[in-house]
Amino acid sequence: MFSLIIPVYKNEDTLPPLLECIAGLYERLGRRAEVVFVVDGSPDRSYDTLRALLPAAPFPAQLVALSRNFGSFAAIRAGLAVARGPYFAVMAADLQEPPELLVEFFRVLSEEPIDLVLGTRASRQDPALSRLSAEGFWRLYRLLVQSDMPRGGVDVFGCNQAVRDVLLQMHETNTSLVGQLFWVGFRRKVVSYDRQARHGGGPSGWTFRKKLRYMLDSLFAFTDLPIALMTLVGAGGVVVSLLTALVVFAAWALGDVPVAGYTPTMLLIGFSASTQLFSADILGGYLWRTYENTKGRPPSLKMLHEHFRKEPTP
Numbered sequence: 001m002f003s004l005i006i007p008v009y010k011n012e013d014t015l016p017p018l019l020e021c022i023a024g025l026y027e028r029l030g031r032r033a034e035v036v037f038v039v040d041g042s043p044d045r046s047y048d049t050l051r052a053l054l055p056a057a058p059f060p061a062q063l064v065a066l067s068r069n070f071g072s073f074a075a076i077r078a079g080l081a082v083a084r085g086p087y088f089a090v091m092a093a094d095l096q097e098p099p100e101l102l103v104e105f106f107r108v109l110s111e112e113p114i115d116l117v118l119g120t121r122a123s124r125q126d127p128a129l130s131r132l133s134a135e136g137f138w139r140l141y142r143l144l145v146q147s148d149m150p151r152g153g154v155d156v157f158g159c160n161q162a163v164r165d166v167l168l169q170m171h172e173t174n175t176s177l178v179g180q181l182f183w184v185g186f187r188r189k190v191v192s193y194d195r196q197a198r199h200g201g202g203p204s205g206w207t208f209r210k211k212l213r214y215m216l217d218s219l220f221a222f223t224d225l226p227i228a229l230m231t232l233v234g235a236g237g238v239v240v241s242l243l244t245a246l247v248v249f250a251a252w253a254l255g256d257v258p259v260a261g262y263t264p265t266m267l268l269i270g271f272s273a274s275t276q277l278f279s280a281d282i283l284g285g286y287l288w289r290t291y292e293n294t295k296g297r298p299p300s301l302k303m304l305h306e307h308f309r310k311e312p313t314p
C-alpha cells in the first residue's frame with residue numbers, strides 16, 4: 001500500500017480540487033493507496049470541509065487534527081506515525097506538486113533499490129521575487145548547512161518503512177525534517193519536477209521569518225559552524241589582544257607612555273580578554289558536544305544486514 005501524507009493549514013479553498021486530483025492519482029496507483037490528511041491547527045474550516053467531503057471520496061483516507069499549529073514538519077511526522085505504508089510520500093495541499101511526481105516517487109520506492117526519494121524543483125511558476133528569494137535561501141543552505149542539498153531545495157519526499165521508522169525515533173523539536181532526511185543517509189534518489197503555481201493565487205506561508213527560523217534551526221541542529229566561527233573569532237581576539245599588549249609594553253619601554261599606570265592597566269585588560277575568549281572557546285566546545293548528546297540520535301543506522309553461509313571444504 002502507498003500512503004500519501006498531506007499537511008493542511010489554511011487550505012479550505014483548495015480542498016475540493018485537491019480531492020479531485022487525489023482521486024485521479026488513486027486510480028493511477030492501481031487503487032492501492034491511502035491518504036492521511038493532517039490539519040495543523042488551521043484557523044479556517046479546513047477540518048470541517050474534509051470531514052464533510054471525505055466520506056464520499058473514492059479513496060481510503062484518515063483525518064488527523066492537531067490541537068494547535070505545530071508547523072508542517074510536525075504535521076508530517078504525525079501523518080507518518082499513523083500511515084500504514086509500507087511506502088510513504090508527502091504532498092502539499094496547495095497543488096504545487098504535479099501528480100506525476102507522486103507516481104514516480106512510489107514507482108522508485110517499490111521497483112528500485114531506493115529507500116528515500118527527494119523532490120527538487122527544476123523550475124517554478126512563482127513570482128520573480130519569490131523565485132529569487134527561494135534560490136538565495138537554498139544557495140545559502142547548501143553553503144552553510146548541507147552541501148548535498150539539491151540546488152532547487154527539497155519540499156517533498158517519499159520513503160520506505162525503514163526510513164519512516166528512523167525519522168519517528170528522532171524526537172527533536174527545534175530541528176529540520178529535511179536535515180534529518182540527509183542525516184539518516186540510506187539509499188536515496190533525487191527526482192526533478194516543475195513546480196506549479198499556487199492554486200487560487202494566494203500568498204505563500206513561507207515567509208522571511210519562517211525561512212530565518214528554519215535556517216537557524218538547521219544550523220544549530222546539523223552543523224558545528226556557529227561553534228567554529230566562535231572559535232575563529234576567539235582565536236583572532238586572542239592574537240589581537242596579545243599584539244596590543246606587546247605594542248603597549250614596547251611603548252612603555254621606549255618611554256612613550258607618560259601616564260602612570262596606563263601600561264599595567266592595558267596589559268591586564270589584554271590578558272583578561274585573551275583568557276576570557278580562550279575559555280569561551282573551550283566551554284563552547286563542551287556545550288556543543290553536550291547538546292549533540294542530548295539529541296539522542298543513534299551513533300549509526302543499519303540499512304542492510306545479510307548472512308551468508310559458506311560450506312566448509314572437505
